[in-house]
Amino acid sequence: MPRQRSIALKLNGYTDLPLGKIATIVTYLEMRERPRLKRLPAQPGWALERLRDETARYRALFRSVGEDWLWFSRLHVTDAQLTATIGHPDVEAYALVIDGRDSGLLELDFRPEGECELAYFGVVPEAVGRGTGRRLMNEAVRRAFRRPIGRFFVHTCSLDHPNALPFYMRSGFTPYKRAIEVADDPRLRGALPLGAAPQVPVLGPLQTTKARQPVARPRKPIAKRPS
Numbered sequence: 001m002p003r004q005r006s007i008a009l010k011l012n013g014y015t016d017l018p019l020g021k022i023a024t025i026v027t028y029l030e031m032r033e034r035p036r037l038k039r040l041p042a043q044p045g046w047a048l049e050r051l052r053d054e055t056a057r058y059r060a061l062f063r064s065v066g067e068d069w070l071w072f073s074r075l076h077v078t079d080a081q082l083t084a085t086i087g088h089p090d091v092e093a094y095a096l097v098i099d100g101r102d103s104g105l106l107e108l109d110f111r112p113e114g115e116c117e118l119a120y121f122g123v124v125p126e127a128v129g130r131g132t133g134r135r136l137m138n139e140a141v142r143r144a145f146r147r148p149i150g151r152f153f154v155h156t157c158s159l160d161h162p163n164a165l166p167f168y169m170r171s172g173f174t175p176y177k178r179a180i181e182v183a184d185d186p187r188l189r190g191a192l193p194l195g196a197a198p199q200v201p202v203l204g205p206l207q208t209t210k211a212r213q214p215v216a217r218p219r220k221p222i223a224k225r226p227s
């Protein structure tokens with residue numbers, strides 16, 4: 001395949017990016033049958049609530065889970081576009097609610113025929129590293145294989161939480177492809193605060209002088225949902 005080889009050669013080495021761009025390595029993973037799930041004791045006060053048209057709640061959760069990891073894809077969509085997606089009969093979006101607080105996001109997309117994409121998956125920063133991710137993954141697998149699918153797949157990128165890739169592999173997903181993604185830095189477009197994800201410094205034309213010194217912001221507590 002001479003053409004493929006020349007593309008691969010051009011990719012080797014370093015590639016400078018224009019200021020204002022971010023880049024990430026994306027790993028694609030899949031499983032083709034339902035794995036055995038780790039048995040976990042029942043957890044009182046733990047529930048999944050389906051989100052169909054609650055766009056404000058979805059957006060708040062998306063930000064709480066993803067802001068530290070520069071999740072931006074859902075920030076640009078309109079309410080109508082978001083409702084069309086999460087309200088679609090072949091999409092299941094859930095808020096993980098723990099003791100009345102929205103604490104995680106799970107979105108399963110069954111629109112690819114015979115398959116399911118784990119489209120969004122994560123817990124709020126306060127819940128990371130406490131077993132909540134494993135419990136949520138058990139639910140993701142159960143719900144994905146409740147429909148007759150032959151493949152459950154996901155992608156994660158190097159901007160995501162560093163636990164994500166090994167966590168997915170321990171969950172039974174097998175990596176099969178890697179890609180490079182380049183995008184506009186969402187902080188420079190105003191979609192996320194300049195202080196978000198300080199582990200990835202902002203490099204680019206900042207709009208205001210004040211904005212030149214992005215600092216980590218104190219974390220806002222997640223609002224307790226009225227019961």
Ligand SMILES: CC(C)(COP(=O)(O)OP(=O)(O)OC[C@H]1O[C@@H](n2cnc3c(N)ncnc32)[C@H](O)[C@@H]1OP(=O)(O)O)[C@@H](O)C(=O)NCCC(=O)NCCS
Pocket residue numbers: 038065066069121122123124127128129130131132133134135155156157160161163164167170
């Ligand atoms: C990726 C992510 C879900 C991983 O979750 P996590 O919090 O690191 O993982 P957990 O603490 O739930 O589980 C890790 C392991 O510790 C165990 N564990 C840790 N604390 C535990 C506790 N208090 N009780 C029971 N088990 C515990 C879990 O059982 C699990 O073991 P296993 O994998 O061998 O089954 C989480 O980091 C996250 O949501 N990150 C932010 C968003 C993100 O990056 N998402 C991925 C995008 S693709």
